[in-house]
Amino acid sequence: MVMKAIYSGLKHLVKSRMTVKYPDQKLKMAERFKGRHILDIPTCIHCRACFRICPPKAITMVFLRKNEQEIITPQKRVEETPKSTQTDETPEKKNKKREEVFPQISYERCVFCGFCVDVCPTNCLNMSHEYELSVYRKDDLVYTPEQLSEIPSEDEGRFTIAFTKRGVTHAD
Amino acid sequence: MNIVNNIENVLNNIQIVELRQLLLFVFGVLRSELFFKIIFFPGIFTILITVSELIWLERKFLAKMQLRVGPQYAGRIGGILQPIADFVKLLFKEAIIPEKADKKFFQIVPILLVVLATTTLTVIPISETAVISNLDVSLLFTFAILAIFPILTLLAGWASNSKYPFLGGIRALFQQVSYEVPLWFSTLGVVLLAESLNFVSIVKAQSSFWYILLLPLGALTFIVSMIAELERIPFDVPEAESEIVMGWMTEYSGMNFGLIMLSLYTKLYFASAMFTALFLGGWLGPSILSPSFWFLTKTLIVALIIIMLRGVLPRVRLSDLLNIGWRRLLIFSLISIVWAVMVKLFLLGVF
Amino acid sequence: MSPLYFSVGPQHSGSGHLRMKIELQGDIILNAEPDPGFVHRGTEKIAETREYQQNVPMIERQCLPDVSSVSLAYAMAIEELLGIEIPPRAQFIRIIMCELSRIMSHLYWLSIMGIFLGHSTMFMWPFGDRDIFIDIAEKITGSRVSYTYIVPGGIRYDLPDKIKEQTIKTLDYFQGRLKEYDAIFLSNPIFERRTKGVGVLSQTDAINLGVTGPTLRGSGVRGDIRKGIPYSSYDQLDLEIPVFTEGDSYARSMVRFKEMEISSSIIRHALDNLPDGDFAVKTRKKVPEGEALSRVEAARGELACYIMSDGTSKPYRLKMSTPSFRNLPGFSLMKGSMLADMPTIYWSLDYWPPDADR
């Protein structure tokens, strides 16, 4: 009868809560979690493998910017990259020295599938645990190689799922 | 008391006659005991406070049952001021009035709903003395007021002039009309035992036995049909989100919606208050605590039961709703009247 | 009285991205016609411009609550074209991932079914409990919702080490939760009153209309690809198929509810005797010419992925015949039922708009 439902409902008054109070409690991400990319600039050999494999074409190859101060908007970034790097055919001739181009990832399009990390021969491109990428201006979503090389701060979340007697909760 | 005296003689020597009389009259009203009752104790102020705390209680209680947190930040201690924050927010929200809506009625309905919901509370005795208007037909008075609500909900549905509210309004009409009949029959048993329609004397008559012990069936039908009257979850048909969005409240926004919510929860407070007065012996309780405290705790417990049902039961179909209303509840209430007569003759004859 | 036309629109709180044109007479529905297409993204057209492996993240987004079955169907079709054999360990891990996403998809269905019938607690519990399964998937695949974990040629990484204990603990806790769902919702007299005898689909109609999945099994047809045509070593697992014969919304709901128990026992069984060995096979970029059809039992029903390749590294034609699209005829059950039954029938088909629109 309805009693069974009422009893089951009341039983839950003593069970522990499931919610993670996000801003103050943050979940600890799995070791393999695919967050924002980290680019190790020296080891990159500009082979454009990540550029070719990226399904949503979120990666464009750009030169490192000589002078740091000047803030470049994406349009500017796009023209700045030489014409050849945008087409997706392989670099022209092996013997000609490859242009030092590095991946610039636009997080408007990136789906975090991690194909670029798998395909990178010198695995200079890996993924950190940072997932808080929201910005006020759309242009800031485009991360230049320099921005990608900064290692995100390690204020890792510490809360994981804990099976207690009073049900599941998120504990430190 | 000297403040009162010197205000009085200040008023007395005002030269302009009319002004003096007016101020004296206003001062008289301010000091009168009835004014205190209306504005403060059982009146507007307590109603607003208890109603907003009922809203908070419902959200927090359901949250705990659903393993989540509920309101938390407003007022720091567990979101206690969340309802007030909501009303202030709704004050600034734009009250959109649909262009094809019947403007006059569209705006009158929320105001009328709140007014009617609070007038019903004037007759409920919180304690022996604290009742605003001690009509000797107070139960009849609540009958009359409660009968107006279906008309208002239909008017709201009709005035919004759009499909969902229209359907919701019609359904609300079916439901509330068909549930008022078992509601009044179940109170007849109480009237029979207490031999009076006045709440105060009903409560007094329960000094020996609470009527819930004598008329359990009557109490049950009262609660069930009261939930249907309030359009709460098991009988939530007029406001069924998945079918007709918000029923007759769909087109209301901003403070109109706020007023309607206020009136809904005032009706919840009124329903549980009426149940305690009729069946749980209003303010009667061991005298170590003040009578109004007893009344409020009993009302709170009844309100908690009604709220708990919201977390536990799904919504009933319209056809079953009417079946339960007309077939089962009506019979139960008739049985409870016969039961009351039997109790009256045999049991009370003995005492 | 002239019938009232109104549309339970795409932004209606009761339908998700789908419009239902409803013709109402009083409280009885005269005619209910679904109008899908609000989230049509043309995956089949875009798939023709991308290489085989690049399509995996896009194809998964077709049915997000049940991601692994979609990518498994796509991967199996390509493996059939390439003619390669997947190592047994990869097949078992693929089963685990599919059954995990089946449980998550059924939990998602159960909570929406709760809120459609006005039971707010039933909306919160399954969503909360779904989080412990998302945590397992995150540990295995690295992402919480769209895993891109099953790719043509096997799976991308091996299982992390401590995953078995956590899964067993989660599944034990989950058994208790299933009892709670049953107590508060499924054996609730009002739920039974609202779903029994509502939207009855007879057995012959079910086969003629071509519906699939729990909608089919609710009408007395034992149609389950995992049993009928075992793929990816499902035949090595003991598997019983819940079948109800009433064919009403209650039967379809109970099929899904029973399937959650069965899926958790499959995961336990697969975890116990998990063969070791490598977990992926090298695949070539250029797929030989030909065509292949792969059929997988997704949470909502049978998903058929038909690929025609012309020898290049891009598919010539990709056709995903998704379960929700094939359950569209089920909407004709709403004729003659009451308006209050519309959400019950609609959600007992477990219709997922992006899954149907592709």
Next chain:
Amino acid sequence: MNEAKLIDELRDKFGESVGITELMGQNEIIVTVEKEKVVEIAQFLKDTYALNYVISVSGVDYPEENKFLVVYHVSSMSENGHLPLVLALKVSVDRQNPSTPSLISIWRSAEWHERETWELFGIEFNGHPKLERLLLHDEWEEENPNNQFPLRKDFLLED
């Protein structure tokens, strides 16, 4: 349920109208059929081999050979579940005025699939009760009057 017997029976019953037939891996048959005879063949398959459950209907565009291919994937479903046989019935249709008899009368479950193929390819299924806009939005015709059918090869994507 041996597949070879089915192919021979089809051959001798319908003779020349049954084109090339292949036997694919595990119990899957591909039969290409002419437009005129497709209704009878479908009826024959449904009656004798209980192929009553359409899995999918997909159109394939061959611009060079100037033809469309409508592929009916049919399998058989009985009270106790799937039978492993899957038959791909292929009907080739001229590209200029593509039209083929609809098989709704035989396989009721093909209705929505045919409607979608009509919308995305422009292949007329005569006899279909309700060839109306399904997935694309209502103003699709006005927006691109000349190439209306997205899944055709000549409908190019900008990206």
